[in-house]
Amino acid sequence: MNTRLVGLMRKELLQIVRDPSAIAIAFVLPVVLLLIFGYGVSLDAKHVLVGVVVDAPTPQTQSFVAGMRRSEYFSVQTFSDIHRAREALRERRINGIVWLRGDFSRLALTAGDAPVGVVVNGVDANDARILEGYVQGVWAQWLEREAQLRGGRLTLPVDLQSRIWYNPAVRSRDYLVPGLIAVIMTLIGALLTALVVAREWERGTYEALMATPVSMREILLGKVLPYFVLGMGGMALSVAMALWLFHVPLRGSALVLFGSAALFLLAALGMGLLISTAAKSQFVAGLIAIIVTFLPAFILSGFIFDIRSMPEPIQIITHIIAARYFVAILQTVFLAGNVWSVILPNGAALLAMALFFLGIVARLSRKRLD
Amino acid sequence: MTQPILVFEGVTKRFSGAAGPALEALDLTLEPGGIVGLFGPDGAGKTTLLRLAAGLLRPDAGKVVALGHDTRREAAAVQGAIGYMPQHFGLYEDLTVQENLDLYADLQSLPRAERPQRYAELLRLTALGPFGARLAGQLSGGMKQKLGLACTLVRPPRLLLLDEPTVGVDPVSRRELWAIIERLVQEGGTTVLVSTAYLDEAQHCREVVLLREGKLIGQHQSAVFTAPLAGRVYMVPAGEGERRALQRSLESASDVLDALIQPEGVRLVLKEGGAPPAGAQPAAPRFEDAFVALLKPAGTGALPAAAVRRADDPPSDGEVIRVQNLGRRFGSFEAVKGVSFAVRRGEVFGLLGANGAGKTTTFRMLCGLLPPSSGSLSVAGVDLRSAPAQARGHIGYVSQKFSLYGNLSVEQNLGFFSSAYGLAGARRRERMAWALAEFELTPYRRVNAADLPLGYKQRLALASALMHEPDILFLDEPTSGVDPLARREFWQRINTLAAAGVTVLITTHFMEEAEYCDRLVLMSLGEVLAAGTPAQIRARAAREDRLHPSMEDAFVELIEQHEAGLRSAA
Amino acid sequence: MPAHIWALTVKEFLALLRDKVSRMALIVPPILQLVVFGYAASFDLNHVPYAIYNEDSGAASRDFLARFAGAEVFQPVAEVNSDAQAARLLESRDVLLVLHLGPHFTRDLLLHRSASVQAIIDGRNSNTASIALNYVSAIVQGFNEQWAADHGWGRPPAMLKIRAWYNPNLLSRWFIVPGIVGLLTLVVAMVVTSLSVAREREAGTFDQLLVTPYRPFEILIGKALPGLIVGLLEGTGIVLIAVLWFHVPLLGSLAALYLGLIFFLMSAVGVGLMISAAAATQQQGLLGAFLFLVPAVILSGFATPIANMPPAVQTLTYLNPMRYFLVILRGVFLEGDGVSLLWSQYLPLAAIGLLTMAAAAWLFRHRLY
Structure with a gap:
């Protein structure tokens, strides 16, 4: 490698340090x-506050409520009426109501309308749907147990x-x-690289650099390689943290x-350098980097939201977002293993x-100022 | 005949968005050897010329040949053989002195075996040896420039291009920089092309290249430029107290092209065929006179007399600003150490010193922008930091970088500042009209402040500070980076204001500007080295072999004395 | 308002609107976010590609699968006839779901025996997987009811009927879009304010401002008003789009909504000005705003419920103005809340606003140098 x-x-490494x-x-x-995502963000509802109303207590209602209490998904609060x-529910103190009506014991095992009224707060549709699933689960278990008690199936x-x-x-953490x-x-x-190159423009160090015999290729490599190392360090x-703090399995x-x-890092570095050739101030470079790289990586990469359910035009846009391919590989290699039919096409992209x-x-990039 | 080292042939360079070309059909040939000075007012195209020579810009028309290589096709070969130091040399401030040198040695592919000897030479030349492990960001302005120069010189270049290397550097460092450059020329046979805003630096140059608005005005020895002025330069002797009034009256005389306050009196440059006033003694023309004679636009004589109305003059002779034992530290760094002075009503009072002398810190404390760590101060009887907001209505303030709202137009800036000071209705309209007329800003009224030429930015900043007719005017380095012509005009205005009774406190690092002040303090490293009238301070440096020292001599002398004192105390 | 404060506000507006970059920052992110969040950010699945592994040739299995074919959400991609094939499709993400019907499906059903169907779902995104499973369960339940009714199935147990208040069809969009009103007003308020002091500090004009007779709280008002006004305008625009374009019902009172918007803007502008006053450079201001925005959005309940967070993090969210505003927005839009129900949300917002603004005004003059 040459001395330049x-x-x-x-x-670059001294500056980073x-x-x-x-x-x-x-x-x-x-x-x-x-930490915020690992601990703070979870789509798995647990200990959801649910109000239970029992009109006429019987052994059957007792076993049903006990089933709810056993589930880690509910935090049961009883109401007298x-x-x-x-x-x-209206005041948002609870997220749902399970109402066991007076004729519960008589009607529970017959066909037709159930003697249980369930109401959930549907504002958070996703949460409500999960809650529904949990209630259904408890109900199914209870039915089965009752059937067994009566000697049938x-x-x-x-x-x-x-x-x-x-x-x-x-566990949502395993994919988040x-x-x-x-x-x-x-x-x-992208963001860090765009910022540091813009800083060199702002401080005038680029002009001095360009008037030396160093070639543009060397200047670019001199940026890419150190930040590549830094990026791989961040990756490691x-x-x-994923493996030992959050116990996400690594199957690939x-x-x-x-x-x-x-x-992926090379593509991101390329984007960062591209942004900095267009924006020569740190402020503009930072703004552009956040809008064109960070936000899409967050929303349009399939990291949280399912790409297949997005409208067609937005699905097309996701194809030009490098993070999309990387997210596919990451979730597969962590959770599924070395699935080459996923890794190869996404890797190629x-x-x-x-x-x-x-x-x-x-x-x-030209070694010129105009 | 030797081959020319740098040739410009019909070079034109335009920048998109600019009105005219930065350089237009420029022809220039530099023979090797010696120092060539590049002079011209702001926007003359000096930096563009140097960047073209370094191959960093491509000419739109014509060609540039440096060291026998066409910069358009063989930029790499050019950059391998030249040294180029841009205006704000890009030192990596978070790298140490040694690390910066190592980087440039690597970039210039200097063989490792040669490095120790070359480093030793450069460090000796720049006297940076003891600071090898210090971060470049922590060096003083002068030391940064010397380090920048050392970095460009790691491998001795055949052609050295320097863009305003001495701007913002104190007189001591300025002399040292020139000494380095001169030795380089003598020892290494390097050719140096240097642009500068200090006209007295023409004395170091074998040849002077003078540019204006992208065109070549002349390329001669400086004596050739001054020759036509023989018999047109005079000195009118005057005492310290009367120079300003004299200058004002002479400036408006029809025969006078330029009048400048000097230690001994007022220096005059007459128009062609003009007659000197009585008592004037002939003087030898200098390059500065030629510069003004060639470049000063015709028809700009004296400015109209004071347009600032004094409302109710309080009893004069009072001390308007009083500073006692003022100190300020930033962490472990003591920026200002026990400074004391007082300013009387109607005085022009100067704070002189290099970058980092503590002028701006003192200034910010006076304006109430920064709390002092120790000592006391009062402005118009109050401390502006704790005084009620209305007290600030008596002062005007122009900050170091002509702080204006860059994306507001001239009119919007003026309008905002007049409202900020509570002007309204007819009064506000009247003052806005006054400012536009007085500062000749009318043609620019709809232009964004950021797009103004530097000289006009300075005018707008001053106009904004005068909208409310303050009693006290604070000016922080108002002439920094402004070309000599704009500086003259600026001082004319200050003179006029002072004549109308406004107290002016001004900081500057141009030593010759000290002569405009009634009294001043010289600061260095946070301390006051000397205080008094310009003559008193100059007298401190008088020796047998130097009966009439300049302010710059005095400054250098005082710093050396001060450092010697520190050493003997240690 | 006194003329000199108004002049400051006008100047802020001019500085904001005459600059290409800040104009862009005001217009591009809202449009981008509206499109992205309005359409892309949804937990609803409308495209579940699935494979059928049907070992049964009977009529019942055809009936059963016809229910899936008829559901818009499910898209058949392939029919396979081995576990290995199914696994491959699932692995390579070509399908999200494989439905496996055993060879005796029809026979079992006709014999009044329970026939089992296996649904294998790709759990790499476990949330998507759970939702898909819910959809599958709903279809199976429908089939069961129909089959039981048609074939005299003895005593099928009662099915739960669940009603969802406020959002009967459980549309994610009804949940997300009111949240966007909060998200966008927060972003806009931050863009307008978080750089306004730092930019002036860098240009040196802030010193210029401090030596004028303005008092700190006057500067504060002058700097806060543009954020409030721009935030109100853009907020109103988004509310209109939410109602007219995305058809989210707006049941509650406008007074409650705007009271919340104003209190929320106060706190957002306060935080923005505080960051700005503390920053020495625009870069620090940008980084600071970014470091506030990301947790403020994530820990607000915007996409994931606060109740799912660990208790320590839940406590932390009480400092987050977004948290309160989202409750107000969803309450007013979907639950029809009025002013009186929401005081418990307005008051913390006002408190955050006052505290951060006081801190900003103090920092104007006392920032550490």
Whole structure:
């Protein structure tokens, strides 16, 4: 390797070590984001406050309420009559009501309308749907148990047996944490790179650099390589937190994980450098980086929201977002294993995007000021 | 005949969005050897010329040949053989002195074996040896410039391009920088092309290139420029107290092209065929005279007399500003150490010193922007920091960078500041009209402040500070970066204001501007080195071999004395 | 309002609107977010690709599968005839769901025996998986009722009927879109305010402002008003779009909505000005705003319920103005709340607003240098 490149890289590493904002973006931000998401964001409702109203207590109602109390999904609060419960629901003190009507014991095991009234607060549709599922589950279990007690078996025409592969415990953390790695890598690759290049423009160091015999290729490599190392460091930190703090399983190979991360990082670095050739102030570069890389990585990558359910035009847009491919690989390698039919096409897309962005940057960057 | 080292052939360069070309059909040939000075007012195209020579810009028309290489096709070869130091040299401030040197040695591919010897040479030349481990960001302005120069010199270049290397640098460092450049030329045979705003630096130059609005005005030895002025330059002797009034009256005389306050009196440059006033003694023309004679637009004589009305003059002779033992620390760094002075009503009072001397910190404390760590101060009898808001209505303030709202137009800026000071209705309209007329801003009224030429930004900043007719005017480095012509005009205005009874407190790092002040303090490293009238301070540096020292001599002398004192105390 | 404060407000507006970058920052993010959140951010599934692994050739299995074919949400992609094939499709994400009907499906049903159907779901996104499973259960339940009625199935147990208040069809959009009103007003208020002091500090004009006779609270008012006004305008725009374009019902009183909007803007503008007054440079201001926005949105209940968070984090959310505003928005839009029900949300917002604004005004002059 030539001395010019080595000199540039050493300079960059020294600057990273001495610049608190680089350290903040590369190491503090990932930790904070992982903690917020790992602990703060969960789609798995537990201990949902549910009001229970029992009109006429009988052994049957008792066993039903006990079934609810046993479930970790509910936090049961009893009300003496339905009006009070409705009031509580209206005031948002509880999220749902289970009302066991007076004729519960008589009607429970017969066909037709159930003697149970269930009302949920549907404002948060997702939450409400999950709550519905839980109540249905408790009801089905109770029916089965009652049937057994009476010496029979509960017979439904079709008995649905569900199996959720890759995440049988249905822990949302297991897919949020791997997906978040893509967001973090976007921050390091694109936002940080765009900011540091814009800083060189602002401080006039680029002008001095350009008047030396160093070539544009060396200047670009001198930026890409150190931030590549930094990005992979952030990746390693995130993976370590995912595995040992959040206990997300890693079913595929680490090699595939880091290989695809390397490709994604190159694409993100390319985007960061591209932004900085367009915006020569840190403020504008930061704004553009957040709007065109961070937000899409968050919303349109399939990290939280299912891409297949988005409207057609938005689905098309997601194809130009590198994070989309990386999220697919991350969730697969963590939860499913080395599934080459997912890894190869998405990896190829990442490679193409990396080549595209870095190629454009190499073409657009001139050792000139005009 | 030797091959020219730098050739411009019919070079034109335009920037999108600019009205005219930055350089237009420029022809220029530099022979190797010696120092060539590049002079011209703001916007003359000096920086563009240097960037073109370094191959950082491509000419729109014509061609540039540096060291025998066309910069358009062989930029890499050019950049391998030249040294270029941009105006704000991009030192990596979070790298140490040594790390900066290492970086540039790597970039210039200086073989490792040669490094120790070259580093030793450069550090000796720049006297930066003891600071090798210090971060570049913590160096003083002068030391930064020297380090920047050292970085460009890591591998001795055949052609060295320097863009205003001495701007904002104290006189001591300025002399040191020139000494380095001169030695370089003598020892290494380097050719230096240097642009500068200090006209007295023409004395160092073998040849002077003078530009205006992108066109070449002349390329000669400086003596050739001054020759036509023989017999047109005079000195009118005057005492300290009367120079300002004299300058004002001379300036408006029809025969006078330029009148400048000097230590001994007022220096005059007459128009061609003009007659000197009585008592004037002939003086030798300098490059500055030629610069003004060639570039000063015709028809701009003296400005109209004071347009600031004094409402109810309170009893004069009072001390308007009093500072006692003022100190300010930032962490462990003591920016201002026990400064004391007092300013009387109607005085022009100067705070002189290099960057980092503590002028701006003192200034910000006076304006109530920064609480002092120790000592006391009062402005018009109150501390502006704790005084009721109305007290601030008596002062006007122009900050270092002509702080204006860049994306507001000239009119909107003026309108906002007049409302901020509570002007309304007819009074506000009247003052706005006054400001536009007085400062000749009418043609620019709808232009955004950020897009104004620097000289007009300065005018707008001053106009904004005068909308409410303050009694006291605070000016922080109001002439920094402004070309010599704009500086002259600016001082004319200050003179006029002072004549109308406004108290002016001004900071500057131009030593010759000290002569405009009634009294001043010289500051260095947070301390007052000397206080008094300009003559009193100059006298402190008088020696047998130097009976009439300049303010710059005095400054250098006082700093050396001060440092010697510190050393002997240690 | 005194003329000199009005002049400050006008100046802020001019500075905001005459600059290309800040104009862009006011217009682009709202449009982007509206499109993205309005359409893309939804937990509802409307496209579940599935594969059929049917080992039964009877009429019942055809009836059963016809229910899936008739459901708009489900899109058949392939029919497979081995577990390995099914696994491959699932693995490669070509399908989200595989329905496996055993060889005796029809026979069992006709013999009045329970026939089992296996639903295998890709759980890489476990939330999507749970929702898909709910959809499948609903279809199976429908089939069961029909089959039991038609074939004299003895004593089928009663089915639960669940009613959802406020959002009977459980549309995610009804939940998300009112949230966008909060999200966008927060972002806009931050964009307008979080750089307004830092920008002036960098340009040196803030010093210029401090030496004028303005008092700190006057500067505060001048700087806060543009954020409030722009926030109110953009907020109104989004409310209109929510109602007219996305057809989200607005049941409660406008007074309750606007009271909430004003209190919320006060706190958002206060936080923005505080960050701005504390920042030395625009970059710090931008980073600070970013570091506030991300947790403020995530820990607000915007997309995921606060109740699911650990208790320590839940306590932390009491500092988050978004939390209160989202309750107000959803309450007014969907639950028809009026002013009187929402005081418990207005008061914390007002408190946050007053505290942060006081801090900002103090920081104008006392920021550590």
